[in-house]
Amino acid sequence: MSRESGRGDGQWYPPEWPERIRALANGELTPVTPRRAATVLLLGDTADGPTVHMLRRRASMAFAGGAYAYPGGSVDPRDERPVGWAGPSPAVWAERLGAEGEAAAQAIVCAAVRETFEEAGVLLAGDSAETVVADTTGADWEADRAALVARDLSFAELLARRGLVVRSDLLGCWARWITPEFERRRYDTWFFVAALPRGQRTRNASTEADRTVWIRPAEAAAGYDRGELLMMPPTIATLREVAPYGSAAEVLAAAAGCDLAPVLARAELRGGEIVLSWPGHEEFTRHIAPGAGS
Numbered sequence: 001m002s003r004e005s006g007r008g009d010g011q012w013y014p015p016e017w018p019e020r021i022r023a024l025a026n027g028e029l030t031p032v033t034p035r036r037a038a039t040v041l042l043l044g045d046t047a048d049g050p051t052v053h054m055l056r057r058r059a060s061m062a063f064a065g066g067a068y069a070y071p072g073g074s075v076d077p078r079d080e081r082p083v084g085w086a087g088p089s090p091a092v093w094a095e096r097l098g099a100e101g102e103a104a105a106q107a108i109v110c111a112a113v114r115e116t117f118e119e120a121g122v123l124l125a126g127d128s129a130e131t132v133v134a135d136t137t138g139a140d141w142e143a144d145r146a147a148l149v150a151r152d153l154s155f156a157e158l159l160a161r162r163g164l165v166v167r168s169d170l171l172g173c174w175a176r177w178i179t180p181e182f183e184r185r186r187y188d189t190w191f192f193v194a195a196l197p198r199g200q201r202t203r204n205a206s207t208e209a210d211r212t213v214w215i216r217p218a219e220a221a222a223g224y225d226r227g228e229l230l231m232m233p234p235t236i237a238t239l240r241e242v243a244p245y246g247s248a249a250e251v252l253a254a255a256a257g258c259d260l261a262p263v264l265a266r267a268e269l270r271g272g273e274i275v276l277s278w279p280g281h282e283e284f285t286r287h288i289a290p291g292a293g294s
Contacts, residue, residue, distance in 0.1 A: 010226075014183075035074045043196065044195070044248065053196070053213075054215060057069055057210075058210045070191075087168035144161075176262045
């Protein structure tokens with residue numbers, strides 16, 4: 001990670017960005033098409049307000065190594081396969097997410113549920129529209145989780161095998177961010193919120209993470225401000241946004257009114273200086289001097 005002089009926060013900033021920004025401006029770089037992805041702020045309640053489950057990506061990861069993030073990942077094309085469903089219909093979700101059709105909306109929601117199970121061991125599904133799986137521990141569950149990670153088992157097959165339906169009503173969509181055009185790996189990511197189901201518990205089930213924590217959003221944001229916790233802009237932005245709420249239920253209720261217009265970074269060249277900004281999120285603006293990153 002590289003930081004500008006005078007900046008003490010934990011904003012993730014790859015050192016190759018200035019060079020790539022200039023290449024894009026000069027027509028020497030073609031933006032990669034972003035992959036659809038979903039991530040989940042999994043919330044738990046305490047006497048002091050909600051906490052959020054976060055994982056630290058291994059430093060060896062090609063994308064955002066060392067950064068704190070939420071469980072999540074890319075949409076698997078098989079997430080569009082028919083599944084048992086409860087809660088708002090895929091048509092309703094398509095309108096809410098701005099997705100291109102019901103199949104795409106279902107895939108995004110299923111990716112959110114699947115990735116949360118793969119990386120945190122928590123499953124937002126039940127055997128009916130009124131129930132949620134109470135325990136996802138044990139050798140049989142772990143075998144299914146590992147098969148999902150290895151892509152030997154589709155999410156639809158897991159649900160069908162266990163007679164489960166996706167509880168889409170347990171999710172709220174909070175934000176949508178698209179990785180900058182100059183980044184090597186790009187994702188069009190929907191950020192969901194959900195409460196930890198009663199009886200279930202998280203664990204570090206991800207091979208991509210070396211640490212997991214339950215932490216109050218304000219505490220995590222303070223760690224970022226001190227430069228102690230490395231985060232990408234959408235991570236710290238969503239933490240700041242959910243911090244004022246007093247419970248997971250309040251966050252979920254507020255999600256219905258959140259603006260899901262995609263946030264995409266903008267880079268401008270001004271006399272050799274790069275001005276990097278995220279519209280609507282002024283705290284992330286950077287002024288990169290001529291020659292920096294060359």
